[in-house]
Amino acid sequence: MSTVHLSTRQPGALALFWSRARRNKGTAIGLVLVLVMVASAILAPWIAPHDPLEQDIIARLEPPSDTYLLGTDPYGRDILSRILWGGRVSLFVSTSAVLIAMVVGSAIGILAGYIGGKFDRVTMACMDVLLSFPSLIMGLLVVAMLGPSIVNLILAIGLTAVAPFARIARAPTLVIKEREFVEAGRAMGFSHGRIMGIHILPNVASEVMVMASLWLATAIRTEASLSFIGLGVRPPTPTWGSMIREGFENILDAPWLSIFPSIAILIVMLGLNLLGDGLRDATDPRLRHE
């Protein structure tokens, strides 16, 4: 009996996305920007011209030059190298946070939708309350209580994104659990776990993935904001938020200190937003036939 396979996949959002991305200039630009950022973050150890932590007391607060392409900070550290390494931290923290939120949130959403009844109502009411908290305030609270470390930062940012994932996973589950193939699975004696994991999850996955791409931008923003406030990864590890903070403190003498990491964040956010819009348009049935 276990060899029976029920084909439950609908035409993938990804395929639609590719066909649209080739036509839509914005999505293509977004994709390129995001890929450049990911590549530079991964390749930071090889392409960074200097050690991001190496201090050069003689070259403090130097404006951009041939040796230091984007100048140096108050400790004489190379800004370009710190931006490249900082991207690694931002990307790692936000991707991990979104992955955790995606797994936990989808599990909650599918369970709530599948079980239904009182469990569904109570769970979703909790999610609504969680959702009503501004993510920055919640992140602030959690990191303040747990103490700033990479793991706590990931947990805090992840927690702020659980509720939206639960919501987005629950809605299609409600529809799918009534479909014939789920009923067939039940009739054949499949366990609830198997039905949820093998038959419902793949149908929910595409919407969850789109949500993930949109939340990645939010996660990066929250991470940078927390670092800016001083609740991010501890110095001397470079992060974009803490670099802008340092630049802000020296804004009158060395404006480039805050300008360059700001541009880095801006490029990433633009890229992710353009890409997220493209993904969303590809999955929005109202826009498919435009």
Next chain:
Amino acid sequence: MIGFILKRLLVALPTLLAVLTIVFLFVRVAPGDPAMVILGDSASQEALEALRQQLGLNKPLWAQYVDFMLMVLSGDLGKSMLTSRPILQEVAEVLPYTVELTVASLTIGVVVGVPLGIVSAKQRNGWFDYFARVISLVGLSFPAFVSAVLMLLIFAIELRWFPVISSAALDDPEARLRALALPAFNLGLIMLAYVTRVTRSSMLGVMSEDYIRTARAKGVPGRMVVWRHALRNALIPVVTVVGLYLGVLIGNSVLTEIVFNRPGLGKLIVGALNQRDYTMLQGLMVIYAFIIVLCNLLTDMTYGLIDPRVKRQ
């Protein structure tokens, strides 16, 4: 309308209770000993014990929960551990600044964003539409503190149009307005981006409805169709978004207040974080909980104003 408001208030109470419970759980159940966090690793056992006693951390969790709820109900949030002044008093002193900033940026966002979205939808794929979409994309992409730092750099330091530090001379109305301008514009840009976007897509949706075609067919002038027939229906999702992003606005006001050195809840919260002012943090979270529930309530009521169907439910 009064019955509707009362009903909404009744619904808001359990939400408030739930939010307060979450605050309590966050503060108490978080791993790590608050007494240790406040006093540091090197504190003596006696000092830790005394502080736990003082904060009521020795009691069982349910007793702490009852204490907490009673405290909130009685309207007394305790004293700041740092300044030993009542927390409510400290909050009341700075709250007007945060409210002023939030309301000003909300106004900028709605007053500029809604017309921008409407025109953008009317001239779909024209040059104005592209312009409005680029503006809203930029607004969505800037983290609040990044745009704040850049604005400070350009308009306050380079061009000297506005004061660098916003808190000076707050008794003078003109100076106060000048001090408010940059922070409000900074936050307003974020709101504007969301509002423009939603108004545009909502208008596009409504304009293809049957009743719009009917209105056009019976000869209603184009301007009337847009402003009377379409807009009122298109505004419903806009209100949802404004309500939803009021939270984002409150979060981002923290960052804006820090950059522009404005008094407000944001500076209070960061000060409390840096000084490990545990009671102040808890009090501020309660205040935020109230603000969030209040925002949701206001959003619900606006629905009632715009959409007669909501009231009848």
